[in-house]
Amino acid sequence: MRRVPLSLKLWSPNMEITLKLNEQEANNIIQLLDIAVKAGGLANAAVALPIVEKIKQAAQPKSE
Numbered sequence: 001m002r003r004v005p006l007s008l009k010l011w012s013p014n015m016e017i018t019l020k021l022n023e024q025e026a027n028n029i030i031q032l033l034d035i036a037v038k039a040g041g042l043a044n045a046a047v048a049l050p051i052v053e054k055i056k057q058a059a060q061p062k063s064e
Contacts, residue, residue, distance in 0.1 A: 026055050 021029070033048040 021055075023059075026059060030055060 030052055033044075033052055037045045037048050
């Protein structure tokens with residue numbers, strides 16, 4: 001079985017990735033991050049929280 005790397009090698013450290021998720025996918029990612037925090041404690045929380053905040057912010061309706 002081929003092993004899949006768990007990290008991406010970005011061409012530039014400042015490179016931004018755009019990802020489109022439907023509501024279910026976004027909720028699944030948040031749920032996985034919640035499990036990771038519960039399993040790994042504060043170290044995982046420090047990584048997970050900014051990602052969850054970005055997902056929540058992106059899900060907010062755009063003001064015109």
